[in-house]
Amino acid sequence: MTTLRRIRVELSFLAALWKTNLLAALEYRASFISQVLGMLLNNAAFLAFWLLFFQRFPKVNGWGMRDMLGLYGMTATGFGLGVVLFGNALSLADIISQNGLDPYLSLPRPVLLHVLASGSRISGWGDILTGLLCMALLGPPDAAAWLRYGAAALVSMIVFISFLVLVASLTFWIGSASALSGSAINAILAFATYPMSIFDGSAKLILLTVIPAGFIGALPADFVRHYTGRGLAQLAAAALVFLALALIAFHRGLRHYESGGLATGMGG
Amino acid sequence: MAAIDVQDLRKQFTVKHKAAGLGGSLRALWRPRLGVVEAVRGLSFRMEEGELLGFIGPNGAGKSTTIKMLTGILHPTSGEARVLGHVPWKERRQLAYHIGTVFGQRSQLWMHLPAVDTFQLFGRIYELDPAETRRRIAMLAEAFEIEHLLETPVRKLSLGQRMRCEVAASLLHRPKLILLDEPSIGLDPVAKQRIREMIKRMNAEEGVGVLLTSHDAGDIEALCKRVIIINHGQIVYEDRLSALKRRYLTEKDVSVRFVEPVTVDVAIPGTELVKAGGGGYGLKLKVDTARTNIAEVLERIGHLGEVEDITISDPALEEIIRTIYEQAALSGDGGSANPEASDAPAT
Amino acid sequence: MRRPPEGATRRFWRAGPAKYTAVLRTQLAHGLAFPADLALRSLAIVIFMWVFIHLWRATYAGAGQSRVQGLSLSDTLWYLVLAETIMLSKPRVSTEIARAVRDGSVAYQLARPFNWLGYQAAVALGDALARGGVTFVLGGLVVWLAVGPPPPLWGWPLAGLAVIVAWLIDFCMSALIGLLSFVVEDVTAFEWIYSKLILVLGGVLLPLDFLPDGWRQLVQALPFAHMIWAPARLFVSPDAGLFLRLFGGQLAWLMVLSLGLGAAYARAQKRLAVNGG
Incomplete structure (x- = not known):
């Protein structure tokens, strides 16, 4: 009973944060529109690259433009949802290393949730829009496919944010992981937007574990294309496992921080 | 020849006003409402070569705008100025060879490199020959007691050490005049004292003129013989420091x-x-x-x-300015007081 | 003693180049101040090259040809190393200039006896050289392990020259975007468009030789291609004729763009003098 009440309280708190973020974004409407358009353009540039690529090489290990559209759309949706709803995940390493957690620690709300949802990247709306456009381009409206798309996007977002939290949590122990965190974001996005089929066995294993790009792009995209019970189970398990790992790492780090401060050194 | 001669210098900025809220921003996009801000309103003063002149006033009084006009960065709306015989905004590059600048809140040193690297770069920028640069660095390093700091990356220096390097760097090319904008900002009392002594010494030894802005009355008291106080872009007081002291400090x-x-x-x-x-x-x-x-x-x-x-x-400068300002307002000439009779007994 | 003021041109030729190379050297040293940090930030190229190796291996295998449009797998990957190096190491000139205009530091630099654009270009080039060196070594190592040694050494100086001019072309275009901040408040949208144009039309992700026939000639004539494709292409197939054609094109674009930049800067300076930025 109390747990249920708590969840309700936290959810309404989250909703309030998101509403504030959205209002703040809309305050500068010209900037909002230009950032969303800019991101659409950014994604269009990558899709244009693939269009050119597949003109010269129609199939790569069985992959074609349609597969690419599905993959790119899925990654864009997961990423977009993540940075709109939990925008501070991108700068979490900096926030931790610059003692930015302190204000949150003095407030009566769950720290991680509060930090993450306190920032929102406007450009993420452009990514979400890209994802929806890709889905629309791929085929006739089919309620079941859209439902699968929604669920898959949720998994994609959870794995993505959890991965960022995991990497940023290293800051608690090594002092500053911001360069590492930047590389990690680059890496996971690069891997999530290329066909899984070009990677061999060991590379695939890495992409489902250490750098879980497979769960952000390829597997959710497969699931949208055709439902399998196994696919659903895989996605659900991935979301739960990475979420749990992120929560454990962050809270252990936080305890470390509260007891002894940050590891120092490693200036610049 | 006067180092600086300023006649009725004025600067107005146009600023956009924006109404609150989203509607306001959108309207401002189409038809911005413009307003005029007078940053400097009719400034006239003279500074002799080799003089140490203090320029004080609260934040936003127009000190920086004036300095920017004197270095040729900003063009005045009206009025005249000559700095070392040059009209700054017409001959900025030529003037730049003869003046040095330190802006307290902006470092001119390369943060991640030892200060000596910036010194050498400045030697190039001001076209000194390498041997002369080396001699000059050695001389300044001794004068500013920074010999042991020259090889340390600037980011690792304390603020006081860094500021000594900044002032030394501004003197590298033997300028006839240096403009120091808030050189002591943020320093602790000991560091402030040291840097004041060094500036004073360079003024005495090399005859370099120093125009110093500050909002710290202590800087002016320690350094300057003459002081100009400005507020709201106007001179509210101009006299020898001794007179100011007698009257207000x-x-x-x-x-x-x-x-x-x-x-x-x-x-x-x-x-x-x-x-x-x-x-x-x-x-x-x-x-x-x-x-x-x-x-x-x-x-x-x-x-x-x-x-x-x-x-x-010392009493806060704001307090002194308020006193001066109140007196000026009482004397009925709209806030600009230039007491000629500096020896009049303090009331 | 002190020289009397003299003509700007004569003064430039006497002391100018030394002044700007000193700026470049200082910025280069500045950029190399944290080698470990620099290497960590340059890791991106390792990731990109690793993905590219997989992608292009699969692609060449699928195409069933050892050469596509005259480029072998090894050529393509070495092309991409240099293309990515130029792209990843080009400094964020427009952001820096826009920031300098907004916070007024542009005004403070004007109180020194140098040409502000020349100073900025020297800083940008110094920055690019520091990052480019590290990036190229890291990316090159990965590709060497995967597909074998780089193109013949004698072509390196030609490609190196072309890379420098490429960064200068980028400087001109980025500085033009940065100076836009005198007119519009936020230039990030323009930066974005510009970087996407380079990405697609410059040949960062694939050699422009692979474009469909009609498009190829048009795209290869644009300045974007001269920033990325030209140096990278020269690198993998060094040849005097190609060098003259591509390098000549680069110089032509550099000339046009620097004239445009000079005009824009003159206007910006007027504005700055009136409103202080």
Whole structure:
């Protein structure tokens, strides 16, 4: 009973944060529109690259433009949802290393949730829009496919944010992981937007574990294309496992921080 | 020849006003409402070669705008100025070879490199020959006591050390005039004192003119013979420092903390007791230095009991300016007071 | 003693180049101040090259040809190393200039005896050289392990020259975007468009030789291609004729763009003098 009440309280708190973020974004409407358009353009540039690529090489290990559209759309949706709803995940390493957690620690709300949802990247709306456009381009409206798309996007977002939290949590122990965190974001996005089929066995294993790009792009995209019970189970398990790992790492780090401060050194 | 000669200098900026809210922003996009801000309103003054002139005023008084016009960065709306014989905004590059600048809040040194690298780069920028650059670096390093700091990356220096390097760098090309914009901002008292001494020494030894802006009355007091106070873009006071002191800087605040509680039974002549509290441990006095020697007051305090800590401070500049401003307003000429009779007795 | 003021041109030729190379050297040293940090930030190229190796291996295998449009797998990957190096190491000139205009530091630098654009270009080039060096070594190592040694050494100086001019072309275009901040408040949208144009039309992700026939000639004539494709292409197939054609094109674009930049800067300076930025 109390747990249920708590969840309700936290959810309404989250909703309030998101509403504030959205209002703040809309305050500068010209900037909002230009950032969303800019991101659409950014994604269009990558899709244009693939269009050119597949003109010269129609199939790569069985992959074609349609597969690419599905993959790119899925990654864009997961990423977009993540940075709109939990925008501070991108700068979490900096926030931790610059003692930015302190204000949150003095407030009566769950720290991680509060930090993450306190920032929102406007450009993420452009990514979400890209994802929806890709889905629309791929085929006739089919309620079941859209439902699968929604669920898959949720998994994609959870794995993505959890991965960022995991990497940023290293800051608690090594002092500053911001360069590492930047590389990690680059890496996971690069891997999530290329066909899984070009990677061999060991590379695939890495992409489902250490750098879980497979769960952000390829597997959710497969699931949208055709439902399998196994696919659903895989996605659900991935979301739960990475979420749990992120929560454990962050809270252990936080305890470390509260007891002894940050590891120092490693200036610049 | 005057180092700086300014006649009726004025600068207006146009600014956009924006109404609150989203509607306001959108309207401002289409038809911005423009307003005029007068940053500098009719400034006239002269500075001789080799002079140490203090330019004080609160934030937003127009000090920086004036400095920017004197270096040729900004063009005035009207008025005339000559700096070392050049009209700054017409001959900025030529003038740049003869002046040095330090902007307290912006470092000119490369943060991640030792200061000596920036010195050498400046040698190139000001077209000194390498041997001359080396000699000059050695000389300045000694004068500013930074020999041991030259090889350390600038980011690892304390603010006081860095500021000594900044001022030294501005003197590398033997300028005839340096413009120091808030050189002591953020420094602790000891560092402030050191940098003041060094500036004073370079002025005496090389005859470099120094125009110093500050909002710290202590800077001006330690350095300058003459002072100009500006507020709202106008000169509200211009005279020798000694006259200013006689008129306004006569009061010091002294606060003392004793080791054991004392009782203050007799008043110290020439002082005003502000507060005796803290269970007898603390004491705050206002000392009128026109009437009493501060050393005498300190001696008297010593007799009261063993002193643990003592601070002597000038009244805040804002207070002085307010006083000057109020007097100017009373005299009825709209806020611009240029007391000619500087020897008139303080009221 | 002190020289009397003299003509700007004569003064430039006497002391100018030394002044700007000194700026470049200082910025280069500045950029190399944290080698470990620099290497960590340059790790991106390792990731990109690793993905590219997989992608292009699969692609060449699928195409069933050892050469596509005259480029072998090894050529393509070495092309991409240099293309990515140029792209990843080009400094964020427009952001820096826009920031300098907004916070007024542009005004403070004007109080020194140098040409502000020349100073900025020297800083940008110094920055690019520091990052480019590290990036190229890291990316090159990965590709060497995967597909074998780089193109013949004698072509390196030609490609190196072309890379420098490429960064200068980028400087001109980025500085133009940065100067836009005198007119519009936020230039990030323009930066974005510009970087996407380079990405697609410059040949960062695939050699422009692979474009469909009609498009190829048009795209290869644009300045974007001269920033990325030209140096990278020269690198993998060094040849005097190609060098003259591509390098000539680069110089032509550099000339046009620097004239445009000079005009824009003159206007910006006027504005700055009136409103202080």
